[in-house]
Amino acid sequence: MILLDNSIHARSYQAPEGNLEFKPIPSNGICTRLGDKWTVQVLWRLSRADERRLRFSALKKEIDGITQRMLTLTLRNLERDGLVVRHYFPEVPPRVEYELTDMGTGVLHALEGLNFWIRDNLPTIEEHRRAYDKAEQ
Amino acid sequence: MILLDNSIHARSYQAPEGNLEFKPIPSNGICTRLGDKWTVQVLWRLSRADERRLRFSALKKEIDGITQRMLTLTLRNLERDGLVVRHYFPEVPPRVEYELTDMGTGVLHALEGLNFWIRDNLPTIEEHRRAYDKAEQ
DNA sequence: CCGCATCCTTCTTGATACTG
DNA sequence: CAGTATCAAGAAGGATGCGG
Numbered sequence: 001m002i003l004l005d006n007s008i009h010a011r012s013y014q015a016p017e018g019n020l021e022f023k024p025i026p027s028n029g030i031c032t033r034l035g036d037k038w039t040v041q042v043l044w045r046l047s048r049a050d051e052r053r054l055r056f057s058a059l060k061k062e063i064d065g066i067t068q069r070m071l072t073l074t075l076r077n078l079e080r081d082g083l084v085v086r087h088y089f090p091e092v093p094p095r096v097e098y099e100l101t102d103m104g105t106g107v108l109h110a111l112e113g114l115n116f117w118i119r120d121n122l123p124t125i126e127e128h129r130r131a132y133d134k135a136e137q
Numbered sequence: 138m139i140l141l142d143n144s145i146h147a148r149s150y151q152a153p154e155g156n157l158e159f160k161p162i163p164s165n166g167i168c169t170r171l172g173d174k175w176t177v178q179v180l181w182r183l184s185r186a187d188e189r190r191l192r193f194s195a196l197k198k199e200i201d202g203i204t205q206r207m208l209t210l211t212l213r214n215l216e217r218d219g220l221v222v223r224h225y226f227p228e229v230p231p232r233v234e235y236e237l238t239d240m241g242t243g244v245l246h247a248l249e250g251l252n253f254w255i256r257d258n259l260p261t262i263e264e265h266r267r268a269y270d271k272a273e274q
Numbered sequence: 275c276c277g278c279a280t281c282c283t284t285c286t287t288g289a290t291a292c293t294g
Numbered sequence: 295c296a297g298t299a300t301c302a303a304g305a306a307g308g309a310t311g312c313g314g
Contacts, residue, residue, distance in 0.1 A: 020245050024181050025256045028263065034251075035172015037307075044161050056276060067308060072277055082265030093275040094314085103258060108157050110254030114171075117247030119162045121240060126165065128219030174287075193296055204288060209297065230295040231294085 033081070038066055038074045040111070043083065043100065047108055052100040053087070059098065083107060170218070175203055175211045177248070180220065180237065184245055189237040190224070196235065220244060 033039050045062050046052050054062075060071050075098055078084040083104035089095040170176050182199050183189050191199075197208050212235055215221040220241035226232040 020184055020242070020249075024177055024248075024252055025259070027255050028259060030255055030259070030262065031172050031177075031251075035168050040161055040168075047157055060276095068277070069309085070307065073307090080266055080269040081262045088276095091275095092314095094277095096276060103261065105157070106258065107251075107254060110250045111161075112157075113247045113250040114168075114244075115161055117244060118164050118167055121243065122162070122165060122167070124240065125167065125218045129217055132217040197296095205297070206289090207287065210287090225296095228295095229294095231297085233296060 030081070033077060034107070034111070036074075038063065038070055039078065040108075041066075042071070042074050042078065043104055043108055046084065046098060046100040047105060052105070053097045056096045056098065078104070167218070170214060171244070171248070173211075175200065175207055176215065177245075178203075179208070179211050179215065180241055180245055183221065183235060183237040184242060186237075189242070190234045193233045193235065215241070 041063050042059060045059060046054055049058075056071070056075075059075075060066060060068065063071070066074075075084060075086070079086050079098075083101055085099045085101055087097040087099060089097070178200050179196060182196060183191055186195075193208065193212075196212075197203060197205065200208070203211075212221060212223070216223050216235075220238055222236045222238055224234040224236060226234075
């Protein structure tokens with residue numbers, strides 16, 4: 001997904017006036033990434049943390065249901081894209097913190113429109129789904 | 138994911154001022170849908186068509202690389218969610234047109250912010266990817 | 275504590291052939 | 295023309311065990 005397929009809430013979304021002004025640009029995997037199961041959840045948790053930084057274990061604790069493996073993979077991809085930076089402290093036991101970059105913050109802002117749209121339209125969509133499924137038996 | 142992983146272009150994106158104002162809401166599969174390989178491509182083609190309607194075969198011709206099977210599946214999902222309506226004409230040979238609903242148009246508007254963000258940030262992201270991959274050997 | 279390796283299951287996409 | 299059915303390939307996600 002883009003937004004959470006688990007989580008809650010917000011203010012109102014004003015659809016822009018007039019016609020659609022974009023031709024969709026190639027996203028080179030960005031959208032697939034944002035649409036996966038955990039990415040936005042991770043970005044959002046980091047955005048709410050002190051100094052936009054959290055330890056691996058803190059993220060794992062906050063994100064319900066995520067496995068160590070998936071958290072690692074998700075963070076690696078975000079790091080590779082420059083949305084998150086990894087800070088490694090070679091203590092014993094080791095400590096690792098992940099920090100949201102400005103670009104990481106930016107993508108969350110860019111998702112606000114979609115977020116509000118979903119909030120406003122999800123009930124209607126689910127209504128359609130029920131009707132459709134019923135018609136199919 | 139959301140925008141095209143194949144396609145081009147647009148105007149500028151003004152990031153909202155101040156702090157992030159949303160807690161991501163549950164999307165119930167919407168985001169996964171928007172993040173898949175063909176959904177946005179289909180929505181966008183319909184949005185540019187006369188009366189926002191196109192025949193199945195026209196869509197197939199316009200969307201490079203899509204198979205009959207994937208176009209069918211994509212349209213079924215969009216129809217189920219109420220983003221598209223299917224008009225069936227029992228002629229010989231049969232004719233089927235798909236029409237973008239207001240809600241379908243709405244979701245494209247809601248994606249504009251993301252679209253512009255990607256256009257503006259993709260070069261930087263790809264730079265990060267190259268650096269990351271190089272560091273990994 | 276953090277993360278890698280391995281194995282396994284499920285989902286998504288694609289290729290191809292057939293039909294009202 | 296606009297599908298459906300079937301099969302196969304690959305990617306994504308989950309479970310579990312080991313290691314610095």
